[in-house]
Amino acid sequence: MSTDSIRSTGEQRHGSDVAAFHVSGAVVAYDRTPVLHGATFDIPAGETLAILGPNGSGKTTLMRAMLGLTPLTEGTIDIHGVPLERFRDWGRIGYVPQRLSAGGGVPATVREIVASGQVAHRRRLRRASRTDRAAIEEALAAVGLSERAGDSVHELSGGQQQRVLIARTLAGRPDTFVMDEPMAGVDAESQHALAGTVSRLNERGATVVLVLHELGPLHPLIQRSITLSGGVITRDGPPPAAGDECLVPRSAAVPGEGSGIPAEHDHVHPHADEPPASAALPNIEVPPHD
Numbered sequence: 001m002s003t004d005s006i007r008s009t010g011e012q013r014h015g016s017d018v019a020a021f022h023v024s025g026a027v028v029a030y031d032r033t034p035v036l037h038g039a040t041f042d043i044p045a046g047e048t049l050a051i052l053g054p055n056g057s058g059k060t061t062l063m064r065a066m067l068g069l070t071p072l073t074e075g076t077i078d079i080h081g082v083p084l085e086r087f088r089d090w091g092r093i094g095y096v097p098q099r100l101s102a103g104g105g106v107p108a109t110v111r112e113i114v115a116s117g118q119v120a121h122r123r124r125l126r127r128a129s130r131t132d133r134a135a136i137e138e139a140l141a142a143v144g145l146s147e148r149a150g151d152s153v154h155e156l157s158g159g160q161q162q163r164v165l166i167a168r169t170l171a172g173r174p175d176t177f178v179m180d181e182p183m184a185g186v187d188a189e190s191q192h193a194l195a196g197t198v199s200r201l202n203e204r205g206a207t208v209v210l211v212l213h214e215l216g217p218l219h220p221l222i223q224r225s226i227t228l229s230g231g232v233i234t235r236d237g238p239p240p241a242a243g244d245e246c247l248v249p250r251s252a253a254v255p256g257e258g259s260g261i262p263a264e265h266d267h268v269h270p271h272a273d274e275p276p277a278s279a280a281l282p283n284i285e286v287p288p289h290d
C-alpha cells in the first residue's frame, strides 16, 4: 500500500513544537445541556491517537468541535497553532465521516468519489493535474480498491465504502486525519486494509485522530488514547488492553505498560473517581457484519 499522496512534510512536523490540536477547557452544550465538560489536551503533530468511550460519552461531539463543525460554548481550540476561528488551511485536514454520504442516490463511481476529495483545494474550473490524478490512483491503491475504481460505490460492501471515504481523504493530500469510527461495521479484510493505511500515515509523520469503539487491529498503531465518559476525559495515556477500551475506572490505566510511552505521560483526570451516572456501565457496540 502506498500513501505517497500525503504531503511529505512529516519530518519537519515531527521536529515542531506546535501541536496539531490544542484543546483548552472545551465545553459543548446542546440546548444548554453540556455534553462535553471542559476537555483539555494537546495532540502533538505526528501522533496517532484514539478517542475512546461508551456510546453517548461525547466522542463525536469532541471530534466535531475540534473541526469547528460544532461550536464551543466555552474554551478554545487551536489547529496547528492557529485559533480555530482563524484557521483557513483546511487542505491540511482530512476528515473521514462515519458513513458514506457523498454519492447519495447518485450513481457515482469509486474513482469519482475519491476525486471529490480534491475539490476543496483545486482552483475553480481547473482540470485535475497529472499530480492530482496520480494522487487519486495512489489513494485507491492505498486502500486496495484500484480494481474497483470504475464500479458504482453502491455495489461495494460497507467496509469497502468506508475505504472509499478514506481514499477520498488521502486524495486531498492532508497531513492531519480525523476519522470517525472507521472500523464500525467494517469486514475483517477492510479492517486490516485500514490498519495498513494508518500504519503508513504514521510512518510518514501524519497526525491521525481516530474515534473508536474498540481498537481491534489498530491497537499496535495507537500511541495514545483519550477516554471519555459522560463528556469528561477520564483517562489520557497509552492505549488500554484490547477489550478494555470502554472501561473507565482508574484501575484500567496501567502507566506505561507495553506502550513504549513513558509512565508520566499517563494521567487520569481529576473527575475519574466521579463519572456521571450515564457512564456507569460500558456499552460496547458489536458492529454488524457486511
Ligand SMILES: Nc1ncnc2c1ncn2[C@@H]1O[C@H](COP(=O)(O)OP(=O)(O)OP(=O)(O)O)[C@@H](O)[C@H]1O
Residues within 6 Å of the ligand: 030, 031, 035, 053, 054, 055, 056, 057, 058, 059, 060, 061, 062
Ligand atoms: N445534535 C445534538 N443535539 C442534542 N444532543 C446531542 C446532539 N448530538 C449529540 N447529542 C448528545 O450528546 C451526547 C454525546 O453524543 P456523542 O454523539 O458525541 O457521543 P458518542 O460518544 O460519539 O456516541 P456514539 O459512540 O454512540 O456515537 C449524547 O448524550 C447525545 O445524545
